[in-house]
Amino acid sequence: MPTGVALRDARQQLFDAAARVLLRDGASELTSRSVTTEAGVAKGVLHRHFTDFDGFLTELVLDRISQVSAQSAELQHAAGSGTVADNLTNALIRGFDPVMVAIIVLVIARDGLRRRLREAGTSRLPLVGEATALVADYLRAEQHAGRIAQDADIGALAPTLIGAAHLRFTESSDVTADEVRKVVTTVLAGVVRE
Template identity: 70%
Template structure:
């Protein structure tokens, strides 16, 4: 591998490569050598920025969690516009891309990664918990606007939506579910919570 190439953002280049390897080869295929090969850099580049491979994986998941938090802000801004079901369907379609589904599998597969993520202050089930918080925040905003029933149990509805969507997306290996299938899950879960 060439070692004298200047990298624009080496951490992001490595994260992008790891996401491609993870989606293509799964958690067992995600190794430091596979990541650096995919990124087209020398193996030492990864260790220049991360203490070890688990530190790299922790950074990868935290990067994805930051994206979920940014999406939560965008979803919150849709409160009071469109329909609740359409807003949630769109958010779930965006959240559950193949990378997120693969990262959840990675978190489940690696004990040390889960330990490090909890130490970093993530949700009890990293990434899934942040997704649930995104949905709960949005539903709370909609309840304040009167579009969700005042007695709706948001702390149950939000993780139920995330869990049901996760199952829907993991059942399909080759392509994501159609938006209408996701919308059906959303409207079914929300049935008792709507005004």
């Protein structure tokens, strides 16, 4: 590998390479060598920017969590507009993109990574927990707006939506908006007041 070549954004380049390896080869094939080879950089580049490979993976997941946080703000802003089903359908499709699903598999597969993520303050099951909070916050905002029944159990509805959607996205890479909308409308049947 060439040395002395300045990288524009080494962290993002390595994150993008990890995403490609995860999608193509799966979590079991994600190694520091596979990431640096995919990124076209020397292995030392990863270790210059991260304490070790688990540190890299922790930062990769935390980067995804920050994207979930940004999406949460957008979804909160949508409360009271459009339809609840459409807002949630779009959020779930965007949230469970193939890279997100692959990263969730990675988190589940690596005990040390989950431990580091918990130490960093993430939910017990990183990404899944944050996605559940995103949905719960949105449902509460819609409940406040009167579009979700006041007696709706948000604490049960949010994880049910996330779990059902996650299963759908892990079963197929070609999940349609109509399929996701069906999950949303089924889970929320009887509580939407539009």
